[in-house]
Amino acid sequence: MKYFERLMLSYLKDITDPLLDPLQFTYRANRSVDDAVNMALHFILQHLDSPGSYARILFVDFSFAFNMIIPALLRDKLFQLNVPDSMCSWITDFLTDRWQFVRLGTHVSDLQHISTGFPQSCVLSPLLFSLYTNGCTSGHQSVKLLKFADDTTLIGLISDGDESAYRGEIDRLVSWCSMNNLELNSLKTVEMIVDFRKDPAPLPPVILCDSPVTSAESFCFLGTTITKELKWEQNIRSLTKKAQQRMYFLRQLKKFLLPVKMLVNVYTAIIESVLTSSITVWFAAATARDKAKLQRVIHSAEKRLQSIRTRTSYHKNSFFPTAVSLLNIDQILEMAAASPGVHDFPDLVDCVVSVELGQRRYLRFYGRRRKNRISERFK
Numbered sequence: 101m102k103y104f105e106r107l108m109l110s111y112l113k114d115i116t117d118p119l120l121d122p123l124q125f126t127y128r129a130n131r132s133v134d135d136a137v138n139m140a141l142h143f144i145l146q147h148l149d150s151p152g153s154y155a156r157i158l159f160v161d162f163s164f165a166f167n168m169i170i171p172a173l174l175r176d177k178l179f180q181l182n183v184p185d186s187m188c189s190w191i192t193d194f195l196t197d198r199w200q201f202v203r204l205g206t207h208v209s210d211l212q213h214i215s216t217g218f219p220q221s222c223v224l225s226p227l228l229f230s231l232y233t234n235g236c237t238s239g240h241q242s243v244k245l246l247k248f249a250d251d252t253t254l255i256g257l258i259s260d261g262d263e264s265a266y267r268g269e270i271d272r273l274v275s276w277c278s279m280n281n282l283e284l285n286s287l288k289t290v291e292m293i294v295d296f297r298k299d300p301a302p303l304p305p306v307i308l309c310d311s312p313v314t315s316a317e318s319f320c321f322l323g324t325t326i327t328k329e330l331k332w333e334q335n336i337r338s339l340t341k342k343a344q345q346r347m348y349f350l351r352q353l354k355k356f357l358l359p360v361k362m363l364v365n366v367y368t369a370i371i372e373s374v375l376t377s378s379i380t381v382w383f384a385a386a387t388a389r390d391k392a393k394l395q396r397v398i399h400s401a402e403k404r405l406q407s408i409r410t411r412t413s414y415h416k417n418s419f420f421p422t423a424v425s426l427l428n429i430d431q432i433l434e435m436a437a438a439s440p441g442v443h444d445f446p447d448l449v450d451c452v453v454s455v456e457l458g459q460r461r462y463l464r465f466y467g468r469r470r471k472n473r474i475s476e477r478f479k
Contacts, residue, residue, distance in 0.1 A: 105223035108187070112227060116181045121234055126249040127227045133322045136248050137381045140255060140321070141330070143244050144294055147257040154295035156266055158254040158306065159319055160273070161288035165250040166225055167217035170281050171195040174232050181231060191228070195219075216281075236276050240265040245273075248322055270306060286311040292319050292328050324378045332382040336390040343374045343397045354404050367401050 113127055120128065125136040144155045162168075171192045178188045198219065202209040218225040226249045233252075238245040242265050244255040254273065256266030277284055286308045293303060293315065305312040318327040318334055325335035353366060375394055383391075 102223060108190075109224055109227060111187070112183065112224070112231075115183055116231060119181050119234075120230070121237055121247065123237070123245060124230055124234065124247045126230045126247070133248065133324075134378050134380050136246055137322055137324050137326075137378055140244075140246055140253060141326075141381065143255055143257065145330075147259075148294065148296060150259060152261075152297065153257070153259050154293065154297060154300070156256040156258060156263070156303075156306070157292045157294065157319075158256070158270065158313065159290045159292070159321065160252040160254060161285040161290075162250050162252070162277075163283040163285040164217075165282060166229060168281050168283060169195070169217050169229065169232055171215065173280060174228065177232055177234065181234070191224075232280070233282075236273065236280075238269055239272065240269055242266070243269040245269070251322060253321065267306070270308065274309065284309055286313065290314055290316045290319055292316050292326070294328050294330060322378075324381055330385075332386050333390055335382055336386060336393060339374055339377060340393050340397055343371050344400075346370045346374065347397070347400060350401060350404055360405060363405055367405065371397070371401060 109127075117128065123139070125131045125133070125139075140157075144157070147153055147155060174195070175188045175192045178191065179185070195218065196215045198214045199211050200214050201211050218228065229249055230247070233247060236245065236247075236252075238254075242257045242259070244257070246253045246255065252273075254266075254269060256263065256269070258266060274284060289308055291306055291313045295303075305315065307313070316328075318325055320326075325332075325338055327334055349370065350363065350367060353363060358366075375397060386394075
């Protein structure tokens with residue numbers, strides 16, 4: 101059955117992908133968790149460049165989201181997305197008239213008839229939920245609704261203290277969920293306020309389902325810990341702690357004299373994958389102290405792997421650093437040609453650009469024939 105579900109998944113993606121909400125990141129080609137987090141930060145940072153602005157971020161939590169789907173409503177939504185009627189009928193039949201029981205040891209519960217929600221561990225569940233919530237979008241330009249399957253985030257870009265659009269979109273979200281049999285969990289829904297204004301006045305809380313939403317200093321958004329100061333010490337501390345805990349397995353495996361190649365595979369799978377989690381989001385803004393913490397974990401692994409170098413090039417070869425280099429290379433060459441004194445060095449061999457988030461750009465030229473170094477600073 102799993103193989104057939106995967107065939108249906110591929111077919112459904114091909115049909116529905118052009119019609120999906122652009123801010124839905126689940127099961128989309130060339131999109132990932134990193135893209136969702138980067139997009140959210142892009143909206144926030146771009147808005148905060150304007151004076152007198154701040155952002156309110158609502159991390160929405162659903163109660164039993166995958167168990168509340170009504171197949172009849174899903175069929176109507178699939179039909180609107182140009183899914184063939186035969187496939188709509190198969191999905192509806194697949195989700196209705198199911199029997200379920202619970203087994204604990206030798207004890208088995210009575211059979212229960214179920215006609216709502218998705219079966220557990222169903223391959224189609226994330227995509228079908230995305231299609232079910234495809235119509236849940238923001239109607240105002242200053243409010244962004246980001247979705248990653250059932251992880252929904254509402255970002256209010258507030259200017260001049262006017263929160264009417266943000267609060268109006270929250271009411272629309274509550275109304276839409278009520279019409280589509282989805283229940284919001286107000287106790288687990290959290291709001292975070294990013295406000296860099298000097299001496300801002302206390303902001304009134306958001307009311308969700310007649311309950312005030314808890315305000316948080318930080319939140320783990322799709323695996324990346326974001327703080328209201330938009331700093332990454334807490335996220336990096338969490339990653340290094342998790343990586344150090346997994347170093348135990350590497351030490352134990354080395355005691356059993358496993359080949360170095362196998363140890364490197366283990367390191368890549370369970371340690372490097374943690375250290376590079378969403379690295380394109382936070383690495384550029386990480387402090388030297390935080391980078392040193394990451395490097396200590398890598399050095400500790402290198403001691404156990406001895407001659408093998410384990411430093412990853414994931415960040416260096418990823419999209420954002422490469423894109424920055426390509427976008428700036430033409431400007432660099434033009435500035436180099438126009439800079440006084442550069443023509444005195446015919447053996448110009450290296451041009452290094454360091455671009456970091458929220459900092460100035462520096463252009464440095466190195467000449468091998470002469471030991472002098474010319475540094476030109478561009479604001």
